[in-house]
Amino acid sequence: MRTIAYFLVITLICCLAPSADLSAQLNEPAPIRLRNASFEDIPRNSRAPVGWYNCGFPAETPPDVHPDPMNQFQVGMGPQHGRTYLGMVVRDNDTWESVGQELSEPLVAGQCYDFWINLARSKVYLSQSRVSNKPANYVTPAKLRIHAGYDFCDRQELIGESDMVRNYNWQEYAIKLSPTEDYTHLVFEVFYETPTLIPYNGNLLLDNASTLIPSPCEEVVAVNSPLVNDDQKEPISTDPVPGPVVVTQPTTKSGDPQPDPEPQVQLGQSKQVLAVDAVFEVPDITFVANESELTPESSASLQEIVDFLTIYDNVIIEIGGHASQKATADFANRVSMRRAGSVVEYLRTRGIDPRRMFPKGYGKSKPVCYDESADCKRRNQRVDVKVLKIE
Template sequence: MSQESAEVIQLINPSFEDMPRHSKAPRAWSDCGFKGESAPDIQPSGIFSVTKPASNGNTYLGLVVRDNDTWESVGQELSKPLEKGKCYSFSIALCRSELYVSISRLSDQTANYTTPAKLRIYGGNSFCERKELLAESPLIANTRWQDYNFKLEPSKNYTFLILEAYYKTPTLVPYNGNLLVDNFSDIKVSVCKESSVQDNLAQAEKKPEMVVVKAETIKVDNKDTNVVKPKEGTQSATVATEPKDIIENASISNLKRTDLKKGQTLRIDKIFFEMDKSIFTKESYQFLNDLVDFMKENPDISIEVGGHSNGLCTDEYCFKISTDRAKAVVDYLVSKSISRSRLTYKGYGKKSPLASNETVEGRRKNQRVELKIISFNDN
């Protein structure tokens, strides 16, 4: 065996060749997705309206991300391990299908899974173990096949590789999207650069603070993996604080003045925004209009509108989106003739979680609007 061939890691079925069909990982690849969810697809099968020809061979891998905070992935044992202290390079053909028609997990209605997603590559030492995030593509919006080059510098030895589709980051709301994968080249040992880890992710978008690329064990918001969990959030205020100081899931239309006091916080679960925006969804207006009526009926009350985000974003982005959303509530009240002198707003970002950001339920609980009573004539 030559020195050159000894430095090459060859995958089995790198072009994902198999019989076209849905919900079945290609030959030699294992499904590493979520329990209760379907496996990736071998395309083009015509199923889900995916008909794009392969970049290489006859078939390719079709992955999706879903609006219920699950995503698809596959894994394979390597012919020889990735070794700590060595650098590796390879290429993968990636693109997006214009059509990927399936059922939304949240609405049970037909949906086109076309929002761009990205590829993340993990190293591990058992099937489907995600021990370290090794590489990440930019968001794949192109609908024609393009080769993307990757470099790896593992911090430990790894014998398994995981490929997964993942959402744009930061994102506050999961969405439906697709990613097509083909023609995974041989993995070759390459010359290391001093900043190889940064070079590897240079094209990628900002990642959530929970992903620490240079750490020996990556912190990833993934329920299926062997990872170091992020620090737990604070306990719900219904446990840590007396109920009279905080009203959970406050219904403004049912509040009485005898229920209120200065300094009290009203937690709101009926104000919703479009993904990554400070634009209200139509479901929010009933509560907003009830809030307008409440402020008009109680002219002595002044409030602070507080915006809070979940943990799937950087400090800077979380602060900005939470501030913008709190301001949007104030602007709406002002547009309905509530004096701005009675209103303030503040974005708290992700610094005051009520639950763990590791679950969908926890993240939704953390992403909220709160109203704090600043002044109140309770005499």
């Protein structure tokens, strides 16, 4: 009898005692996703991609979104993921390029993070020497350094860096990030081989960065460095062999995985979950009176739609045109359809696949106001974007 009672007491203690593993899971920091981690944008020179801020030297040009649209630099390498990638250079005048962004949530002081990113260098990256003012090929190997801080381009601490990137094909590099404070921003910069005695011209290509995964600081993250021929000191071309990425999910109090929150997307005046039937109102898209011709003042808002469709390249949308309540029903239907078509045509000329866009004229069937003011007329003569499908 005494044995049975002892057994029941031990069982009760074990059941009521909190699980060490569960406590660790509940206190574990969440993974941190980067905005536009694949550097998707319209290919263009001297402009940081959407979601990233130029952190370079004031008198120098910003980084480039490749493949090189004008063949100015003759960088013809294809992307590792998506449609575009980022190109940055170091220069012989001791300047280098960098980009930064605000994190979706702060880093945790003393917590390490595993991070993966695809890196390469281009065999050709033509530009001009800042020292000699003569044409130069920015081809010398460089590396990626990652800083953390409390504002855009703030470099409070170097929290990680890659090996020298000598490979001409995409390779996945793993970097252990080790912040000592709760930083809110990151800076990615290309940098020289250290120690640097004389600045040189080099390039670095970046694509498909991973989420920041919390990990123990004592673990060593192996870097996928390319093989190098000791005689030639040039990379031997190998196919990338990405290692497994283990994502630690947040958990509920019951220990079950907690689903990721739905991402909020900003387009125009609307911020909401990206889902089928979501409608985004985009202001300041205007037309010549009683016509379907876009005005120059519309360019900024139209560019917002271009950026949205570039980043979310799996989304199919409807461009909805709306007309004033003062127009006749027949005219309102015709002009709203033509205006929606003009927007689709504009987006097509900016590289958006027309198969992803469908114009629709709503006439004056969906007003947002009914008074006689000029402001109400402007609000009713609007263009909105509706998500039809997410592939």
